[in-house]
Amino acid sequence: MxxxxxxxxxxxxxxxxxxxxxxxxxxxxxxxxLNDAFDPLLWCTHQPQWPQFYWQQRSGDEELAALGAVQIFASLE
Incomplete structure (x- = not known):
């Protein structure tokens, strides 16, 4: 890694x-x-790219945070 x-x-x-x-x-x-101080789900929600995808294996051995660039938003308002 x-x-x-x-x-x-x-x-x-x-x-x-x-x-x-x-x-x-x-x-x-x-x-x-990743370390314990990094939260990939929180990181993903702060990105302007869409779509956003987060997955964690039930055992906790693997995590995935992925972004696309289909549409980029300057703001969600």
Whole structure:
């Protein structure tokens, strides 16, 4: 697992790569370790991107917080 700063660097490298000329979905998957002070559900709700998705395995072994960019809102008001 990676730290948040290492994960961000990895994401920046992904975004620096050339995008293919054909339309379609592009997925970036960058894992990083969570600590007890980080709440992925709270983080997800503070992001302007939509859709937002959060999932936690019943055993608590795995969590997923994912964002899309179908629509970006400056405000929910």
């Amino acid at each position: 990676l730290s948040v700063s290492t994960a961000l660097e990895s994401l920046y490298r992904c975004l620096d790569e050339a995008f293919p000329p054909s339309p379609g979905t592009r997925i970036f998957d960058v894992p990083f370790a």
